[in-house]
Amino acid sequence: MLDPKFTYTPKIVNELSQIERLYGQLMTEELIPSLTLKLSQENQILATHYSTSIEGNPLSPKEVTNIVLNDKIPVTKSEKEVKNYFAVLNRIFILSKKNTPISNDLIKSLHHQLMEGIEEKDLGKFRNSPVFVGHKTKLEIVVKHNPPYHTEKEITKALSLLISWLYQNDDLHPLLKAGIFHHQFAYVHPFFDGNGRLARILTAYYLLIRQYEVVKFFILDDYYDIDRQLYSDKLHSADKKDETVWLEYFLEGIVYSLQAAMSRINEYKKSNFEEITGEKRVLVTTREEEVLNIVIDKKAVKTSDIQDVLSVSRQQAHALLSSLVKKGLLKKYGSTKKSYYKLQKTSKS
Numbered sequence: 001m002l003d004p005k006f007t008y009t010p011k012i013v014n015e016l017s018q019i020e021r022l023y024g025q026l027m028t029e030e031l032i033p034s035l036t037l038k039l040s041q042e043n044q045i046l047a048t049h050y051s052t053s054i055e056g057n058p059l060s061p062k063e064v065t066n067i068v069l070n071d072k073i074p075v076t077k078s079e080k081e082v083k084n085y086f087a088v089l090n091r092i093f094i095l096s097k098k099n100t101p102i103s104n105d106l107i108k109s110l111h112h113q114l115m116e117g118i119e120e121k122d123l124g125k126f127r128n129s130p131v132f133v134g135h136k137t138k139l140e141i142v143v144k145h146n147p148p149y150h151t152e153k154e155i156t157k158a159l160s161l162l163i164s165w166l167y168q169n170d171d172l173h174p175l176l177k178a179g180i181f182h183h184q185f186a187y188v189h190p191f192f193d194g195n196g197r198l199a200r201i202l203t204a205y206y207l208l209i210r211q212y213e214v215v216k217f218f219i220l221d222d223y224y225d226i227d228r229q230l231y232s233d234k235l236h237s238a239d240k241k242d243e244t245v246w247l248e249y250f251l252e253g254i255v256y257s258l259q260a261a262m263s264r265i266n267e268y269k270k271s272n273f274e275e276i277t278g279e280k281r282v283l284v285t286t287r288e289e290e291v292l293n294i295v296i297d298k299k300a301v302k303t304s305d306i307q308d309v310l311s312v313s314r315q316q317a318h319a320l321l322s323s324l325v326k327k328g329l330l331k332k333y334g335s336t337k338k339s340y341y342k343l344q345k346t347s348k349s
Contacts, residue, residue: 002165004180006243015251016173022258026217029265036289037296037343039265040216045069048086050221051200054228057081080117088114088201089215090297096208097290097309102166104159107190110201115194126159126190128152133189133236145236147189155190162188166206174210178203179250183238200224216293218261223253291320292329292343300333300342 006012049064057078059067066072067079068086088110100106104126112124133145149155162184166177182203189195200221207214214220224231234249287310294309295301306317321341324330331344 002161004243005241006247011248015255018255026261037292041296043215043219044089047089047215047219047221048082050225051197052081052085053225055196077118084114084116092205093297094309099209102163104156111191111194111198114198119193122192126152126155127192131192155188158188176247178206179247180243181206183235183246186235187239218257220257223256288320288324295343300340302340
C-alpha cells in the first residue's frame with residue numbers, strides 16, 4: 001500500500017483552515033441561478049484555458065471561448081486540445097453525479113477523449129517503453145523527471161495501488177489526498193503525452209466526488225499558470241519522497257482560487273445588483289440547480305437525460321423540468337416524446 005510522507009507544517013494547517021473558511025463562505029452565497037450558471041460556464045472555459053496554457057497552448061481565453069461555445073470545428077492541434085479538455089470537464093461533472101469511482105479503465109477512457117485527434121497512437125493506453133520529462137539544449141539533454149516504471153504492467157500495478165490508497169478509509173483530509181494524488185499520478189507518468197492535463201482533470205474529479213464544487217465555483221489551474229516553472233519545480237520536489245513542499249504550494253493555490261472566486265462573485269453582484277435583489281430573483285431547489293447544470297453541460301436535454309444522470313423516475317425528471325420552465329429558466333421545444341429543453345435566453349445574455 002502507498003505510504004506518502006509529509007509533515008503537518010503550520011503553513012499546511014493554516015491553509016487548510018483558510019480553505020474551509022473561504023469554501024464555507026462561498027457555499028453560503030445566495031446567487032440567482034443565471035449567475036450560478038454564468039460562473040460555472042466561465043470557470044469551465046478558464047480551467048480549459050489555463051490547464052492547456054500550462055502545457056504551452058497559445059490560445060487566449062477569448063479564442064478558447066469561441067471554440068468551445070460556438071461549436072467551431074477544431075482544425076489545429078491547439079484548437080483540438082481545448083475542445084477535448086472542455087468536453088472532458090463536462091464529462092467528469094456528469095460522472096461525479098453518478099459517483100463513478102476512479103479506476104484504471106476510467107483513466108484510460110479520459111485520456112483517449114483528451115488526446116483524440118491530437119495523438120494518432122497509444123490513445124488510452126499506458127506506456128510500455130521508457131520516457132523522461134525534460135528538455136534539450138544545444139549542449140545536452142536535461143532530465144527533470146525519469147518515471148519509476150516503464151512497462152504497462154508496472155504502471156497498471158502502480159496506479160491500482162494509488163487508487164486503492166485514495167479510497168481507503170482514513171482520517172487524512174480529502175484536500176491533502178487530492179494533492180498527493182496529483183503528484184503521484186504525475187510521478188508515475190502513465191502516458192507518453194497528456195499526463196499534466198489528466199492529472200489536473202483527475203484531481204478536480206476527485207474533489208467533485210468529495211463534494212467540493214470545483215469548476216462550478218472555483219478552479220485549480222489559474223494559480224499554476226502564473227508561474228509554470230514554479231508549478232513544475234514544486235510538483236517534482238515531492239519526487240524525493242516528501243510531499244510537504246508540494247502540498248504547501250497545492251493548498252496555497254486553492255486558497256488563491258477561492259479568493260479569486262469570491263472576488264468575481266462580488267463583482268457580479270455589484271454589476272447586476274438589481275437582478276440579485278429585485279423582482280427578477282428566482283429561487284430554485286438543490287435538485288433544480290443540478291438540472292440547470294446538466295442543461296448547461298449538454299446545451300439541450302430530454303427527460304431521459306435527467307433520469308439517467310440524477311437516477312430519478314421519469315415523473316420526477318418531468319416535474320423538475322416543468323418547474324424550471326414555469327420559473328422562466330428553461331424553455332421547452334416540441335410537445336411529443338421527442339421534446340427537449342434548453343436554457344431560456346434572457347435580454348442580457
